[in-house]
Amino acid sequence: MQTLDALTRDARALANGEVVLSAPETEVARQLQICNACRYCEGFCAMFPAMTRRLEFGKADIHYLANLCHNCGACLHACQYAPPHEFAVNVPQAMAQVRGQTYADYAWPSALGALYKRNGLTLSLALAAGLSLFLLLALQMNGTLWASKLPGNFYDVFPHNLLVSLFAPVFLFAALALSLGVRRFWRDITPATSGAAVTPPAASEATQDVLRLKYLDGGHGEGCHNEDDAFTLSRRRAHHLTFYGFMLCFAATSLGTVYHYAFGWIAPYDLPSMPKLLGAIGGVSLLLGTAGLSKLHRQRHPMHGDAAQKPMDLGFIALLFFTSLSGLALWLGRGSAALPALLAIHLGVVMALFATLPYGKFAHGIFRTAALLRHAVEKRQPNQLGLGSE
Known part of the structure; x- marks a missing residue:
């Protein structure tokens, strides 16, 4: 609860047209002032050299730095001012709380972002189950839930035009919501990061940092901390x-679309066709990756992150896991009478995944990419403070 002094200060700031920081943002600003005086962790990740270019931390600076933080935990374990010290510096946790706030603040529409943040896991599983059940009931009413005669292709189960009418609006909505959210984020952080235009060298560096997950190495190549x-x-x-599992599955779907419209080749495809190879490798990779993330997430030390974000994090992981699981099950069950039911379940999960993409950890990846790109631009500009190293 805010003190009377804090409420009075915020009211005065609002009356003067100033931007008021939320409680998590205020805590980040406090901790970064301490970090700026210490700088022991300056070489750990992109966030710390970016921090040293600032003596004060406004809302845009805090949002930018929070999305540069990769929550590897290295700075917490290296910090002499970490709890139980009276300064109580815990940068990974403070940054995670602000990141969670940015996902909701920049979400479009904002009400859906707030809902997913609070109930991500329940909402994800309920949406996937509801959509799958809807498709299963449609097959049951049509008398095709259990195949007495194996269909020649997926469109014998669900007509092509029906699938397009179901998936196109969901995909376009997700693309629009993500675009609007990251556009607002980019617009807010650009003036706080020199305002300079993106150059090819900056874009190339940021792309490499994203694809290699450079800053999940703890700053020394040995990795992150998890439960200890x-x-x-x-x-x-x-x-x-x-x-990469998700990207391979997306590539398989995209290539299948090309096969369908350009060559008239109808799904499902057999090995060794490229859509099948990409989908099989991507599905197994996605299954292993999400299972690993779920295990690590449950084992994560509570001081390394924001407990309030667990529903959102686990919701996205669960949808990715069941997308890959149902896709692989559909492949293995293609020659059985269960194919229509397996297809309905897989389509329901995929629709739920795309419907929630703008509000979960997928949006976090987009925002972090934008922050890394602004960092690559900013570090190429003169450091007006003459402080820090990059």
Whole structure:
């Protein structure tokens, strides 16, 4: 609860047209003032050299720095002012709380962002179950839930035009919501990060940092911390399996679309066709990656993150896991009478995944990419303070 002095200060700031920081943002600003005086962790990740370019931390600076933080935990275990010290510096946890706030603040529409933040896991599973049940009931009413005769292709189960009418609005909505959210985020942090335009070298560096997950190495290549103060590369590996598994599955779907419209080749495809190869490798990778992330998430030390974000984090992980699981089950069950039911379940989970993409950890990846790109731009500009190293 805010004190009377804090409420009076905020009321005065609002009357003067100033931007008022939330409680998590105020805490980040406090801790970074301490970190700026110490700088022991300056080489750990991009957040600390970016911090040293600032003596004060406004809302845009805090949002930018919070999304640069990769929550590896290295600075917490290296910090001489970490709890139980009276300064109580815990940068990973403070940054995680602000990141969670940015996902909701920049979400479009904002009400859905707040809802998903509070009930991400329940909402994700309920949406996937509801959509799958809807499709299963449609098959049951049509008398095709259990195949007496194996369909020649997926469109014998669900007509192509029906699938397009179901998925196109969901996909376009997700793309629009993500675009509007990251556009607002980019617009807010650009003036706070030199305002300079993106250059090819900056774009190239940021792309490499994103694809390699450079800052999940703890700043020294030994990895992050998880449940204790021991280094581990498990988080980096699980993230890589998840990210590249998702991209391979998306590539398989995209290539299948090209096959359908350009060549008239109808799904499902057989090995060794490229959509099948990409989908199989991506599905297994996604399954292993999300299982690993779920295990690491449950084992994570409570001081390393924000407990309030667990529903949102686990919701996204669960949808990715069941997307890959149902996709692989559909592949293995293609020659059985269960194919229509397996297809309905898989389509329901995929629709739920895309419907929630703008509000979960997928949005976190987009925002972090934007922050890394602004960092790559900013570090190429003169450091007016003459402080820090990059």
